[in-house]
Amino acid sequence: MANLRDLKRRIKSVDGIRQITRAMEMVAATKLRRAQQRIEAGRPYTGKMDEILAHLSTAIQAGIVHHPLLEPREEVRNLWIIGVASTKGLCGSFNSNIIRTVGQHAREAMESNQNVTLFLVGKKLFDFYNRRNWQLHKNSREYAAIDENLPISLLQEMTNICTDAFLDGDVDQVDLVYTEFKSAISHKIVKRQFLPIVGLEPTTDEEEDRGKTPHDYIFEPDPGKLFTILIPKYARTVIFRMLADSLASEHGGRMNAMHNATDNAGDMIKTLTLQRNKARQAAITKELSEIVGGAEAISG
């Protein structure tokens, strides 16, 4: 039977941990709400952007408009992988999932002889690959820990780094790996291509409309000029969505992890308390029986 004093000490320390995890759960819940609001707030803009580009995609397919960011390269030699995880821990499997997916993706690419450079956001993710001496983007360190408010300048810089490199031919493809936010308890790891921009499929609500009746826009100013402005803006919204989703998922993950931790600590306290009570009762019984036995022996 474990010793009474040790049990008491352990109960106390587990209780301390429970208080912390409970506080962290509440903080994460608040931050999650804010991050969620930001996604909501950005939705009209990003939604509209998707819509317009989807409409225009027919024009792209028809070859009316061209933009260098839309041109796939014949051979992908240099690949960047942008991974987003968190700067802080205690958020369950959030970081390790991203770490795993980034590694998997990079290894697959390397197997097909691509030169992979990692651009990693989030200190946990950055440190992991930095320590293992993977090839990291030269600017990656500056973005290892980002401002959680996601200022527009940050988004712009990140977008520019990617698009400039792509346009200069330094990189042939840029992929994103991040956690998509679905709800507070459900997140999904997504792995998608960022540059050259793809997936601008025509989307219309009516099935039969698809592909049949291309929206006939009269562009003013001309499509070339319009696209030069629109496409980089679209790229920026993709980056924004990625970071915002990832942040929300992180807080969601942390909220869950801390909730579970609080529950686990509670269970542990219960078992320990039971053990403590047993130990105490055993000690009492032992003393009693010794006294009684001793008294009996003397009187007998």
Next chain:
Amino acid sequence: MATGIITQVIGPTVDIEFPPESLPELLNALRIEDPARNIDLIVEVAQHLGNSTTRCISMDSTDGLRRGMQAEDLGEPIKVPVGEDCLGRIFNVTGRPVDYPDLPPDTEESYPIHRSAPALADQETKTEVFETGLKVVDLLAPIPKGGKVGLFGGAGVGKTILIMELINNIAKVHGGQSVFSGVGERPREGNDLWLDFQDALITPTWPPEERERRKTTTQRAKQPTFQLMPLDESKGLRRLTIPVGSSQFGEHKFEFNYDMRARVFELRMDGQPVTLDDETDIDGERYKIAEFERVLDKTVLVYGQRNEPPGARLRVGLSGLTHAEYFRDQGRDILLFIDNIFRFVQAGSEVSALLGRMPSAVGYQPTLATEMGALQERITSTKTGSITSMQAIYVPADDLTDPAVATTFAHLDATVVLSRRIVELGIYPAVDPLDSTSRILDPNVVGREHYQVARDVQEILQRYKDLQDIIAILGMDELSDDDKVTVGRARRIQQFFSQPFFVAESFLMTPGRYVPLKDTVRGFKEIIEGKYDDLQEAAFTYVGNIEEAVEKNKQLTA
């Protein structure tokens, strides 16, 4: 000698009044006999109560005793016959044969069971490692030759099976003599061991003249075992053991008997006497007759099991020890197995209150440490010969701080602690790697490499234990990368401590494994170095050496 009269009988204690001038000495044996009622009882003087009355502890059931019966002072403590001829026999606490009661061992000598421990100056000081072939024991609690090992464990954690495995690995390989003392455990276990030892054979290493002698005579001091051995073993033919009585192998009829009194055997094939090295054809294959000795005939078994009164259980350890001491004093290296020392303490506590002593901590006898010391100090190696002893110690309620257990700890050279926590993980032998240790786990004795590996293993397991609360509350994901690696290795080490037992072969369907010490050390060293981090944890369970783990991993991943 003097004769006294029974004045009181309370359970296992008997009060006997003697004439004042001829009071028996303490620890003397007294005999109470009544042939008419089939009573033949030995009691031992424990106290002098005053008024010429002695209080005695009975070595057998006191059923049928009456006040007024006569008790004869034998003038000396209980004496047990010792010697070569005791090998292969089972005795009770008073040295009476249990297996064939009317066939006493052919020996002149007998020793009193109460003797003093060897003087300090006579004790052996050399230390040497005794390999057991059990990974966890060899690595973390190496057994010194001529030393004492304790196997501690609560109910049902596998003490007896572990001691049986040690007997299998040591006594059978060792080839020398051993003494097994069963103290207060299941009578069935004694029977099992007796039968098992009859079947277990020793491959003889006789000098040529002895071999010749055996061919020409049918005299044998102990019952031999004959086997028909195929001359061409490459065909996968089995050896055939010729059983006692008549038997038929192929076209031949065999007749085998051993006369224990005349110590002569008779082996006939189709009516004709045959002997060692004779050849014959069976089913078209040529066989040779080979002779073996039984492991039983190298062992003295002394039992005072839980069906016997406390007096017997209190003294049977001493009886067994006395046999071992005899062989030691003859200059042999002997093995002494005791299962279970706790029952000795328990028996002491049962009679203690009846002797009028006030119970001490947890109700044990106040003389606990003295009694234990008197027994343990005698189990020791001298410059003449050695006693390597292995003792199982029951741990009541899994509480290692229990006075009986705590008292025993201090006397041992190596302690192997079996833990319920490990049993719950399904790992056998359930040795607790952090509680078990040995006096000789020292770089000067086991060597620097072994020592370092053992300490590293313990460090990793300790770290894992420390992290367990964090894992339980926050989950594996919150551990640092280094800790994750440590946990992975700790779990592999933990699994690698498991080992299939020879004595459990028939239950597990996996053959037992004997792992040489150097393989053990190498295996754990490579796990610590991280060589097997990519192997599945399950690959490490119930394998012998590390190569088997690699092999098992291939099967698992295939």
